[in-house]
Amino acid sequence: MAVQVGILGATGAVGQRFIQLLDDHPTFELAAVTASESSAGKTYGEAAKWRVNTPIPDDVASMEVTRTTPEAVSDDVDLLFSSLPSSVAAEVEPDFLDAGYVVSSNSSNDRMAPDVPLTIPEINPGHLDLIEVQRDERGWDGALVKNPNCSTITMVPTLAALDQFGLDRVHVTTLQAVSGAGYDGVTSMEIIDNAIPHIGGEEEKMETESRKLLGSFDGAEVALHDAEVNASCNRIPTLDGHLESVFADLEEDASPEDVAAAMREYPGVDLPSAPEQLIHVFEDNYRPQPRLDRDRGDGMQISAGAIQATEGGVKYNCLAHNTIRGAAGASVLNGELLVEEGWI
Numbered sequence: 001m002a003v004q005v006g007i008l009g010a011t012g013a014v015g016q017r018f019i020q021l022l023d024d025h026p027t028f029e030l031a032a033v034t035a036s037e038s039s040a041g042k043t044y045g046e047a048a049k050w051r052v053n054t055p056i057p058d059d060v061a062s063m064e065v066t067r068t069t070p071e072a073v074s075d076d077v078d079l080l081f082s083s084l085p086s087s088v089a090a091e092v093e094p095d096f097l098d099a100g101y102v103v104s105s106n107s108s109n110d111r112m113a114p115d116v117p118l119t120i121p122e123i124n125p126g127h128l129d130l131i132e133v134q135r136d137e138r139g140w141d142g143a144l145v146k147n148p149n150c151s152t153i154t155m156v157p158t159l160a161a162l163d164q165f166g167l168d169r170v171h172v173t174t175l176q177a178v179s180g181a182g183y184d185g186v187t188s189m190e191i192i193d194n195a196i197p198h199i200g201g202e203e204e205k206m207e208t209e210s211r212k213l214l215g216s217f218d219g220a221e222v223a224l225h226d227a228e229v230n231a232s233c234n235r236i237p238t239l240d241g242h243l244e245s246v247f248a249d250l251e252e253d254a255s256p257e258d259v260a261a262a263m264r265e266y267p268g269v270d271l272p273s274a275p276e277q278l279i280h281v282f283e284d285n286y287r288p289q290p291r292l293d294r295d296r297g298d299g300m301q302i303s304a305g306a307i308q309a310t311e312g313g314v315k316y317n318c319l320a321h322n323t324i325r326g327a328a329g330a331s332v333l334n335g336e337l338l339v340e341e342g343w344i
């Protein structure tokens with residue numbers, strides 16, 4: 001039976017990706033779209049400055065955009081995807097949770113809260129059970145699950161594959177696409193013929209969220225993985241697709257071939273939006289590249305390549321589509337996991 005879903009912040013850059021990914025979804029049926037006061041009351045077609053590379057589905061274009069309050073959303077909606085600015089999400093998500101909604105959120109508020117599952121279905125599906133803790137502590141009838149930051153989710157599946165060799169220390173440098181900053185985020189004058197060598201708050205997110213995702217859960221709390229993670233984040237003039245260079249120190253000996261095999265064999269999950277193989281490893285050291293490889297697995301697969309030995313471990317490059325696997329696709333996959341695990 002179809003699960004009725006809604007999108008909070010549906011008119012924005014990530015909201016538009018949600019609409020694209022939910023069109024013809026086998027389980028989810030879009031029943032509500034919300035945005036700010038200035039969009040409320042308009043049809044979606046009037047309110048959204050549509051910038052995704054497929055047309056607005058006709059049935060969505062004619063839907064009425066509502067205010068972002070629980071009262072404005074029908075009780076028939078079982079699951080909400082959230083792509084609000086994090087300051088707005090911090091204020092309104094708790095209202096929806098109090099009202100009993102299950103929320104799969106892409107916004108960065110509360111990702112590191114001890115009682116909020118920060119989840120990638122292929123990596124730490126068991127962390128979803130934090131929902132019980134969250135309900136006890138906060139008295140919510142609903143449930144809140146978060147997906148990680150787009151740069152974090154690009155790297156973490158590869159680190160999870162390396163963890164069998166004893167992940168000790170990670171250094172990562174990112175080359176991030178402009179779409180990560182949103183449509184109005186960086187101006188053309190800033191980014192063309194240029195690179196911007198810092199992204200505010202991004203390094204800390206990579207350094208903390210990765211350790212929560214790889215951490216162990218004992219039924220009550222998540223113990224952060226004890227690897228040291230250091231990140232340096234940079235913006236470059238690609239449109240979509242974050243490329244990252246990772247240097248990982250390992251406790252055990254592992255050749256580049258061992259590492260490539262561990263990445264290739266890392267198990268996927270059987271959910272509608274999941275790629276068949278989680279990590280594609282290239283033999284060609286000049287791959288992955290953003291323009292050529294971001295759409296692998298409908299934008300949900302992670303790519304890796306140029307795996308080479310270092311004194312303490314390995315170095316390699318990895319890539320993911322930042323607004324699909326790194327944002328809306330990640331939330332949809334978490335929604336599918338919530339259904340699969342019986343939370344909805």
Ligand SMILES: NC(=O)C1=CN([C@@H]2O[C@H](COP(=O)(O)OP(=O)(O)OC[C@H]3O[C@@H](n4cnc5c(N)ncnc54)[C@H](OP(=O)(O)O)[C@@H]3O)[C@@H](O)[C@H]2O)C=CC1
Nearest residue numbers: 009010011012013014035036039083085086179180182327
């Ligand atoms: N852009 C990206 O690639 C990525 C973004 N993210 C995160 O996802 C979230 C959304 O980002 P993005 O889509 O780029 O943002 P946008 O600014 O494009 O969209 C924001 C959405 O939130 C709505 N909104 C804004 N203010 C309010 C309010 N006060 N009350 C209710 N609704 C409001 C907007 O409605 P309206 O149109 O009416 O203003 C719009 O629908 C952010 O937390 C961001 O950090 C994460 C990964 C990647």
Ligand SMILES: N[C@@H](CC(=O)OP(=O)(O)O)C(=O)O
Nearest residue numbers: 106108149150176180181202
């Ligand atoms: N900061 C990311 C995008 C983003 O919005 O991340 P977060 O989901 O952590 O807010 C980027 O610039 O590419």
